[in-house]
Amino acid sequence: MVSRRNQSVTVIDVAREAGVSKSSAARVLSGRGSASPATQRRVTEAAQRLGYRPNALARAMVSGSSHTIAAVIPDVANAFFSATLRGLTDAARSAGFEVIVSNTDNDADVEARSLELLAEKRADGFVVAPVFQDAPEAITRLVEDGTPVVLLDRRMPALADLPLVSVDHVGASRLATEYLIELGHRRIAIVTEAPDRLTDLRELPPDAEISSLRPSTQRLLGYVQALDDHGVELDQDLVLESDYDAGSARAAVSAALDAGLGFTALYCTDAIVTLGAYNAVADHQVAVPDDISFIGFDDQEWTTLVRPSITVIDQPRHELGSAAATRLLAQLRDIDPDERDLRLPAHLIPRESTAPPR
Amino acid sequence: MVSRRNQSVTVIDVAREAGVSKSSAARVLSGRGSASPATQRRVTEAAQRLGYRPNALARAMVSGSSHTIAAVIPDVANAFFSATLRGLTDAARSAGFEVIVSNTDNDADVEARSLELLAEKRADGFVVAPVFQDAPEAITRLVEDGTPVVLLDRRMPALADLPLVSVDHVGASRLATEYLIELGHRRIAIVTEAPDRLTDLRELPPDAEISSLRPSTQRLLGYVQALDDHGVELDQDLVLESDYDAGSARAAVSAALDAGLGFTALYCTDAIVTLGAYNAVADHQVAVPDDISFIGFDDQEWTTLVRPSITVIDQPRHELGSAAATRLLAQLRDIDPDERDLRLPAHLIPRESTAPPR
C-alpha cells in the first residue's frame, strides 16, 4: 500500500513491466493501432498489476479533445437549472463526456470570466444560459475561435446566430391562456416580469426574432396571441407587472385584487412569480377556483401539496438539458442538425385550482 | 475574424510576435520568474494582440495540478445536493478552482466509474457523498494513490479514516425532539427511514463511530437520546418506519393515525418523508397544531406556503458545500486541519405547525 502509488504509473512504466516498447504499450492501452495477442495480454496484465490509470490530460493535449463540456448557468441551486443540468450531465455521460459547471448569478463579468477560464481548460464545447446584455463579447469570442456553443433557455439579439435550445415559451402561455378561455374565462389576468412594454408586442416581430426575446416576454406574447386568436379583448389593467421576486409579485396581485378589477382567472408566468401570487391570493382569502382560477408556472413540489392543488404549466427541464447536450455533441462531431434551434413544448397539468367561472 | 483564431495561439506565437524567446514569453505569461519591464510590456502586448489564451491542460501537465475538483454526489437535481454543490463551487471558485460534477444515483458501479474517470482527468481532489456499501474500493484506491478525498454528508465504517463534512444529524434531532418536549409533548412519533433496528441503538456506540452511521440512523439516535435525557419513555410503536419515498411515509403515518396511537406530535426526519407524512396528515384532516404538532425536515419552499406553515429543521446546505471545498483545498495545500471532521449544526425554524398539546 504505497502512498501515491499511481500518481506516477505511466505508459513507460507499463511498457517496462510488460517488456515491450513504449508505443506498443500505448497502442494496446489506448485501443488504437494493432498489437499481437501476446503483447496485448502482457501489456494489459502489466497495467493491471501496476494499477495504471491513463492521464486524460496528456491525452487531451495530443488529441485536442478534453471530453469535457462546460455548463455556464445562472445558478445550480435554482430548481430549473439543477434539473436542466442533470439532463445535461446524463446526456454528456452517455457520450463519454464530463461536465464542468459554473454559476454566473446573471452577472456579465462573472460570466465572461467563467467562459474564459473554462476555455483555458479547453472544454470541447459550451452550453450557456447567457446573462442578458448587449455585447456578450466573451461568447462571441469563443464562437470566433471555433468553439461550439449552444445557448440554453435564452438568447439575445446579439447572439442571434447561435443555436438555441429552449422551451416554447409562447406556446406555453397559449396553452395556459387557451385552457382558461375554453373553461369560459374572459377576464384573465397575467402576472408577468417581462420588462418589455406590452404595446411593443402588438406589432408582432417576425418568427425568427421571437426566439431572441426574453422568455418572460415570449410568455407575455403567447398570452396576447391567445386572447387575440379567440377574440377576447385584452385589458391592459389585467397585465400585472412584477419584478423577478416573490414579494413584488405578491404586491402586484394584492393591489389588483384590492382594485376590484373583476378578473376570474390568474395566470402566473414564472415559478417565483407564482409563489408571490399564491401568497397574495391566500392573504385575500380568495376562493380558488370558485372566485378565481389559478395557473402557476413550473411543476413545483408545493403546487401539489396546497389545497386546492395548483394547475401548472410544466417545462421539460431534464429533457431541455439533455437536448442541449445532444445538440452540442452533434456539433462537436460536425453533424449538421436539421434545425438550428430546438424548441421543446411545455405541458399543462390540470389540477384543482382551475374551473369554469361561476 | 478568422475562424479558430486562438485554437492555435501559443506561447511560441506570442514570443515570435514579441520578438523574444519562448521562455521569456512563458515567464511573463505565467507570472513566474523575472523579466525586464521592456520584455514584460512587449510580451503582454503581443499576447493581447494575438488573443492568446493559456492552455490550462498543458499547464496542468507540467505543474501537476489541474485546479479542478470533482464533486461526486447522488443527484444534482436534488435540492439538498444542488444547494450544497453551489456552496462547493463558490468556495472552489474563490480559490481559483473549477468543479466537475458527477451523479451516482446511489449506484455503486456508477460511483466507481465516475471516480475513475475523474481521476483520469486528474482532478486535484474529490468531494464525495458516497454510496452506502461495504467495500468502496474506488474511493480507497484514490486515497491510497494520495489523492485528497473529503466525504460529504455521510460515511461508512470502511471509510472511517477519511475526513467528513456533515450536518450534526444527532443534534438536529435532539433539537426537534427537545423543542417538542419543552412544548409539553410526551407522546412524540418519529417518521424514520433508518434501516437500523432501534434496539441496536440503545447500546450507544462510542462517539467516534456515530459519525459513521447513516444520517437517518443518527437522526433516529438523536430522538432517542433526547427522550432519554428528559425522562420521556420511548414507545416503539411511535417509531414509524418508512422507505425512502413519500408514498411509503404517507402509508406509515396513515396507518399510525388509524391505529389511534394517541401521539400529539410528529417529527419527520427527512425531506422526502416529510412530504409523505404531510400528505397523510392532510388526508386524515388532522388539525395541526391543535391535534398534532408537526416538525418537518429541511426548509423546503412549500413548508412556508401551506397553512399552517411548517416548523422545520433546517440544514446549512450551502455552508456544508463550501466547508467541504475549503476543507479539501486546505488538504491540497498540505494544511493540517484542527479536527479531521467538520460537523455543522442544524437549526430549528419555528412556525405555525407546532404548539403545546391540548
Add this chain to the structure above:
DNA sequence: GTGAAAGCGCTAACAG
C-alpha cells in the same frame, strides 16, 4: 535578465 534544452504523459506517423 534571457535563451537553449529537457520533459510532463501520451499519440501518431514512420520505418523496419
Add this chain to the structure above:
DNA sequence: CTGTTAGCGCTTTCAC
C-alpha cells in the same frame, strides 16, 4: 506487428 522519433503547449532548470 513493433520500435523509434517527433511533438501537443507549457514550465523549469541551467548556463550565458
